[in-house]
Amino acid sequence: MAATAQISVPGTDRKITVSTGLFIDNQFVPSVDSKETIECINPATEEVLCSITAASVKDIDVAVASARAAFNTTWGKNVTGFERSRLLNKLADLIERNAQELAELESLNNGKPVRLARDADIVDSVGCLRYYAGWADKITGQTIEVDNKTKMAFTKHDPIGVCGQIIPWNYPISMWAWKVAPALACGCTIVMKPSEFTPLTALKLSELVVEAGFPPGVINTVPSLGSVGGAAMSSHLDIDKVAFTGSTVTGRKIMAAAAMSNLKKVSLELGGKSPQLIFESANLDEAATWAAMGVLFNTGQDCCAGSRVYVQDKIYDKFLPILVEKASQLFVGHGFDEKSGCGPVVSKVQYDKVWSYIEAGKQQGARLVLGGEKRTEKGYYVDPTIFADVTPDMKIVKDEIFGPVLSVGKFSTEEEAVKLANDTTYGLAAGLHSNDAGQCMRVSSALEAGTVWINQYNLLNNNVPFGGKKQSGIGRELGSYALEEYTSIKAVHWNYGEKLDWPL
Numbered sequence: 001m002a003a004t005a006q007i008s009v010p011g012t013d014r015k016i017t018v019s020t021g022l023f024i025d026n027q028f029v030p031s032v033d034s035k036e037t038i039e040c041i042n043p044a045t046e047e048v049l050c051s052i053t054a055a056s057v058k059d060i061d062v063a064v065a066s067a068r069a070a071f072n073t074t075w076g077k078n079v080t081g082f083e084r085s086r087l088l089n090k091l092a093d094l095i096e097r098n099a100q101e102l103a104e105l106e107s108l109n110n111g112k113p114v115r116l117a118r119d120a121d122i123v124d125s126v127g128c129l130r131y132y133a134g135w136a137d138k139i140t141g142q143t144i145e146v147d148n149k150t151k152m153a154f155t156k157h158d159p160i161g162v163c164g165q166i167i168p169w170n171y172p173i174s175m176w177a178w179k180v181a182p183a184l185a186c187g188c189t190i191v192m193k194p195s196e197f198t199p200l201t202a203l204k205l206s207e208l209v210v211e212a213g214f215p216p217g218v219i220n221t222v223p224s225l226g227s228v229g230g231a232a233m234s235s236h237l238d239i240d241k242v243a244f245t246g247s248t249v250t251g252r253k254i255m256a257a258a259a260m261s262n263l264k265k266v267s268l269e270l271g272g273k274s275p276q277l278i279f280e281s282a283n284l285d286e287a288a289t290w291a292a293m294g295v296l297f298n299t300g301q302d303c304c305a306g307s308r309v310y311v312q313d314k315i316y317d318k319f320l321p322i323l324v325e326k327a328s329q330l331f332v333g334h335g336f337d338e339k340s341g342c343g344p345v346v347s348k349v350q351y352d353k354v355w356s357y358i359e360a361g362k363q364q365g366a367r368l369v370l371g372g373e374k375r376t377e378k379g380y381y382v383d384p385t386i387f388a389d390v391t392p393d394m395k396i397v398k399d400e401i402f403g404p405v406l407s408v409g410k411f412s413t414e415e416e417a418v419k420l421a422n423d424t425t426y427g428l429a430a431g432l433h434s435n436d437a438g439q440c441m442r443v444s445s446a447l448e449a450g451t452v453w454i455n456q457y458n459l460l461n462n463n464v465p466f467g468g469k470k471q472s473g474i475g476r477e478l479g480s481y482a483l484e485e486y487t488s489i490k491a492v493h494w495n496y497g498e499k500l501d502w503p504l
């Protein structure tokens with residue numbers, strides 16, 4: 001039995017108990033060979049919450065063996081879709097029951113407001129599990145007529161097997177749900193590696209996996225450093241698929257490791273530098289609200305953050321103050337303050353990265369119109385920061401910052417707007433605000449992005465696919481499209497009459 005930690009809930013006399021071991025075969029266990037630990041930090045206070053076991057390469061082997069055994073016996077093709085659906089729905093119910101505690105733990109480890117973790121991240125995650133519970137008994141192949149006389153063929157959509165799932169720290173519960181729900185619906189088993197920055201809710205969710213009644217080995221949770229556990233999973237010979245969300249740099253490493261090991265299937269949901277275009281016909285107040293939310297939600301730590309806003313020249317001077325006003329209305333504060341709409345960034349590393357970009361923006365001559373001043377209090381807080389009059393060569397315009405930092409530039413024609421928007425190696429998302437229907441159709445078609453929002457931003461739905469073009473990724477999550485990531489298609493040719501003339 002591995003140990004537990006008690007984490008105090010601010011403003012209450014309650015404590016949350018977290019198992020600090022690895023979750024393998026439905027049990028919390030110590031590492032088989034290592035004493036390495038991961039310190040979990042509260043980004044709002046910079047205090048250590050607890051230390052947990054860091055999985056070694058050997059622990060990954062043990063978790064994979066557990067997932068393989070489950071795949072071959074109690075899960076995989078040995079369980080009906082109806083049963084997978086029932087268990088997914090049960091898990092969704094348990095997460096809903098525990099929403100407040102999970103949201104508190106998410107806030108303590110990640111910094112995001114409890115209110116948003118509970119009412120957005122967890123509500124959407126429960127919805128995701130229920131959405132894929134609906135699919136579990138509807139995953140079917142095709143019957144294919146071949147010659148109508150002696151042969152038919154059919155396809156089976158088999159579960160792909162053991163899935164390594166490597167998730168980031170920006171939406172720990174949501175990314176867990178996006179990975180777990182379609183994999184289980186298809187009959188796959190899982191080795192889940194949460195980010196070393198935010199492993200606590202994945203450990204807590206593992207307790208609910210047992211309570212829901214999943215057989216041992218179906219979901220294993222192995223917190224580990226990316227360079228240890230993540231790398232071992234990517235090159236593992238008995239993992240059939242890796243699903244990853246995180247940086248483009250790490251995505252490349254995972255793909256290379258997959259190629260050099262067993263050519264496992266890989267899906268990558270990577271970075272972005274998404275544009276939002278504001279055309280002169282737009283409702284400026286509404287467009288400013290979406291634009292502010294588009295970059296500031298989750299403190300800008302969002303793969304699809306709309307971190308470049310381009311405004312048509314005729315409305316630029318009118319739009320900019322409205323945008324600045326909207327952004328300054330956001331209350332940035334401790335995640336346990338119900339008023340807080342934005343917490344600190346997740347870690348000291350991320351804090352330093354965001355500030356290095358703010359300094360670069362200043363040095364390269366962008367006009368600072370909001371924020372850009374450090375706070376003196378403890379915690380990794382960064383206030384909403386807006387730079388105006390940016391040019392395409394600036395670092396703040398080119399690179400993914402992953403913080404509450406917005407670059408605002410100007411365009412005159414629709415053609416120029418599209419050119420600026422597409423001037424990036426990324427292609428995750430884009431937004432356009434216009435009341436000209438023809439323009440909405442033309443521009444949404446021309447934007448090189450996996451998701452385009454028209455007169456909205458950042459709102460996703462569990463039944464709509466999400467993923468990137470260009471260097472923002474490969475494959476799709478959510479919607480029916482995600483099922484393709486977790487299935488392997490088998491074609492069965494059935495001869496019921498043809499005799500072969502032999503020798504040929």
Ligand SMILES: NC(=O)C1=CN([C@@H]2O[C@H](COP(=O)(O)OP(=O)(O)OC[C@H]3O[C@@H](n4cnc5c(N)ncnc54)[C@H](O)[C@@H]3O)[C@@H](O)[C@H]2O)C=CC1
Nearest residue numbers: 167168194195225226227230231246247250270271303402
């Ligand atoms: N697309 C997205 O949603 C995310 C993008 N990012 C971007 O990445 C930047 C750096 O953040 P990081 O936490 O360093 O991102 P990262 O991409 O390195 O981390 C994401 C996950 O990958 C794992 N990982 C790290 N190295 C690995 C390796 N060699 N093999 C397999 N797995 C590995 C980590 O342990 C974590 O679970 C951020 O500033 C942001 O720009 C970060 C998190 C999420």
Ligand code: BAL
Nearest residue numbers: 170245301302303304
């Ligand atoms: N915004 C969707 C998920 C992500 O940021 O990784």
